[in-house]
Amino acid sequence: MSIVALIVAAGRGVRFGADRPKQFALLGNKPLLAHSIEMFERMPQFDRTWLVVPAGFAADLGRWMDVAAYSKIAGIVEGGARRQDSVAAGLARLPAETEIVAIHDAVRPFAAPEAIAEAVERARRMGAAILAVPATDTTKRCDANGRVVETLDRSRLWLAQTPQVFRFDLIREAYRKALSDGAEVTDDAAAVERLGRPVEVVRSPRPNPKITAPGDLRFAEWLLSEGKGK
Secondary structure, eight states, rough: EEEEEEEEEOOOOOOGGGSOGGGGSSSSSSSSSHHHHHHHHHHTTEEEEEEEOOOOGGGGGGGGGGGGOOOOOOEEEEEOSSSHHHHHHHHHSTTEEEEEEEEETTOOOOHHHHHHHHHHHHEEEEEEEEEEOOOOSSEEETTTTEEEEEEEOOGGGGGEEOOOOOOOHHHHHHHHHHHHHHHSSSSSSHHHHHTTTOOEEEOOOOOOOOOHHHHHHHHHHHHEEEEEEO
């Protein structure tokens, strides 16, 4: 039985506005994707890492980074049109002996190893666990016209991050069901929730931003320079 990281790097990064997909944008002196790979390389809990990249990029990945430098990479999969299609493609390639899989967005380079390790243990016991942070802003629910309908109780609200960690058999079943039903899921835990199965939250103890726009990259550069992300 093995513990595997599935790093999803299949987006085209249209909103990022650069000459390359955002997962290959440089943070410090290396691509964002490399930071995520190295995070799992350093964690002894993880046996192997699989990458999901945009269609057509697998053969040309060496143009962007030296994949051979990483000892745990076991395979590279081409993703689909949506994130959920890319995750499903990656799950389909994982070996049958996989016990636990941590699904991680390549553009979150600062996830805390101690929180990931806790999520692995909770997933082993309960089936599913995700990194998240509690909402701190007052949160409003609005109608289609942008008018406030209600103010939500923020003490019960959490903002989901990655990695999201699952027993392999559970997340594979959840994705099979979501795809067969034609359901749209914005994160992996949502697929498990559709089965009526519990998902536990592990509080992320430090900034773990998702790099979506150039301003996010500048923030990540500041975090790196201040030593707050490692």
